[in-house]
Amino acid sequence: xxxxxxxxxxxxxxxxxxxxxxxxxxxxxxxxxxxxxxxxxxxxxxxxxxxxxxxxxxxxxxxxxxxxxxxxxxxxxxxxxxxxxxxxxxxxxxxxxxxxxxxxxxxxxxxxxxxxxxxxxxxxxxxxxxxxxxxxxxxxxxxxxxxxxxxxxxxxxxxxxxxxxxxxxxxxxxxxxxxxxxxxxxxxxxxxx
Amino acid sequence: xxxxxxxxxxxxxxxxxxxxxxxxxxxxxxxxxxxxxxxxxxxxxxxxxxxxxxxxxxxxxxxxxxxxxxxxxxxxxxxxxxxxxxxxxxxxxxxxxxxxxxxxxxxxxxxxxxxxxxxxxxxxxxxxxxxxxxxxxxxxxxxxxxxxxxxxxxxxxxxxxxxxxxxxxxxxxxxxxxxxxxxxxxxxxxxxxxxxxxxxxxxxxxxxxxxxxxxxxxxxxxxxxxxxxxxxxxxxxxxxxxxxxxxxxxxxxxxxxxxxxxxxx
Numbered sequence: 141x142x143x144x145x146x147x148x149x150x151x152x153x154x155x156x157x158x159x160x161x162x163x164x165x166x167x168x169x170x171x172x173x174x175x176x177x178x179x180x181x182x183x184x185x186x187x188x189x190x191x192x193x194x195x196x197x198x199x200x201x202x203x204x205x206x207x208x209x210x211x212x213x214x215x216x217x218x219x220x221x222x223x224x225x226x227x228x229x230x231x232x233x234x235x236x237x238x239x240x241x242x243x244x245x246x247x248x249x250x251x252x253x254x255x256x257x258x259x260x261x262x263x264x265x266x267x268x269x270x271x272x273x274x275x276x277x278x279x280x281x282x283x284x285x286x287x288x289x290x291x292x293x294x295x296x297x298x299x300x301x302x303x304x305x306x307x308x309x310x311x312x313x314x315x316x317x318x319x320x321x322x323x324x325x326x327x328x329x330x331x332x333x
Numbered sequence: 334x335x336x337x338x339x340x341x342x343x344x345x346x347x348x349x350x351x352x353x354x355x356x357x358x359x360x361x362x363x364x365x366x367x368x369x370x371x372x373x374x375x376x377x378x379x380x381x382x383x384x385x386x387x388x389x390x391x392x393x394x395x396x397x398x399x400x401x402x403x404x405x406x407x408x409x410x411x412x413x414x415x416x417x418x419x420x421x422x423x424x425x426x427x428x429x430x431x432x433x434x435x436x437x438x439x440x441x442x443x444x445x446x447x448x449x450x451x452x453x454x455x456x457x458x459x460x461x462x463x464x465x466x467x468x469x470x471x472x473x474x475x476x477x478x479x480x481x482x483x484x485x486x487x488x489x490x491x492x493x494x495x496x497x498x499x500x501x502x503x504x505x506x507x508x509x510x511x512x513x514x515x516x517x518x519x520x521x522x523x524x525x526x527x528x529x530x531x532x533x534x535x536x537x538x539x540x541x542x543x544x545x546x547x548x549x550x551x552x553x554x555x556x557x558x559x560x561x562x563x564x565x566x567x568x569x570x571x572x573x574x575x576x577x578x579x580x581x582x583x584x585x586x587x588x589x590x591x592x593x594x595x596x597x598x
Contacts, residue, residue, distance in 0.1 A: 156353050156460060156530070161367045162360075163461030166374040170381035171465070174439045179431035182388045186410055189395040196397060 285310055348545035351537035356459050356530065377456040380442035413437045413583065421587035429590060432473065436466060437583040444575035447533055448568050458529035467521035470586040478593030517589060521582060528578050532571045539564030
């Protein structure tokens with residue numbers, strides 16, 4: 141039991157209440173070392189770290205709040221834009237529907253007009269052609285008839301009223317003959333005229 | 334008066350009960366000078382070095398996100414800050430933080446040597462250590478009280494509490510004087526000293542009894558087991574006491590500072 145024997149000279153019991161000078165000196169030195177360490181080194185560093193930490197956290201919270209506000213704003217803008225776009229699309233669709241009706245109507249009218257004018261032109265052309273043919277035929281037939289008559293009668297009857305009447309009679313006779321003969325294309329045309 | 338240990342040793346008995354001789358280790362270095370060092374002084378300096386090294390390591394490169402030993406260091410400071418300083422002093426505790434935190438951890442280190450292998454004696458179980466801390470506390474709370482309230486006002490606050498009829502002062506004033514200026518440092522000293530001494534004596538008693546019983550003849554050997562278990566239990570208990578006494582000493586110092594620096598009490 142070396143621990144027990146550690147006591148050197150047998151001390152008085154009351155001696156435990158009186159500090160030895162060296163105990164005070166070394167104890168005091170220990171305390172001064174630790175106190176200075178905490179005062180000048182440990183606690184200032186701890187304080188600095190704590191301040192930086194709380195600053196970081198607060199900064200982070202502030203940044204998060206700003207970001208959230210921005211996101212909220214962007215979402216509002218997006219929602220407004222979407223609503224506007226939808227309204228525009230609906231308007232455009234309605235416009236397109238009414239436009240389609242009017243365009244179809246317009247096209248139909250135009251087509252009808254064009255068709256009518258084409259028909260009219262064709263009819264006019266036909267009429268003009270028929271008139272020209274008719275006139276030409278009449279003249280040629282007249283000339284043939286005169287030639288023939290001249291040859292038959294042997295005298296010029298060109299500017300005499302009687303002659304014209306005779307020619308007309310002759311022509312009517314020709315026409316009647318033509319009707320009687322009833323030939324295919326020529327008879328039809330002769331009948332219509 | 335001879336100690337029991339000396340007597341028993343002289344008789345050559347196997348069992349040596351513990352005595353106050355425990356607390357008077359021989360001088361090892363600078364023998365005979367005021368700077369003599371005993372085993373206890375070496376232990377004290379060693380523990381001061383351990384505490385210093387721990388906190389230097391913790392805060393050598395402090396990081397925003399603490400890792401490892403820095404976590405422990407911050408917890409070690411926080412536990413005193415929250416449970417002692419904030420509790421007793423509140424806002425005005427800030428300037429006492431270096432004093433109170435260093436005192437708490439040094440006291441704890443001095444107390445815990447009571448159960449550390451190869452040391453087995455609390456540095457604070459010699460009167461110099463508790464007395465020194467108590468005297469420092471006495472100066473701190475008195476000086477801070479005088480600085481906060483002025484000398485006369487401070488004395489009046491402590492010795493002539495307001496709100497009682499003047500004849501009662503004949504009774505109250507001496508009591509207040511003794512309790513505030515004499516008993517406070519004494520109770521601080523004796524509470525810590527007695528706890529550490531008693532703890533040490535108990536441990537020595539149980540373990541030396543274990544040893545003696547093991548060496549004894551016959552069935553007595555059996556009683557070494559309960560003796561050892563008791564010693565083991567008290568070792569665990571001493572850990573609690575080491576923390577508790579450091580806490581009480583620091584908390585009372587903080588409370589004394591608070592009552593001294595407040596305007597009325």
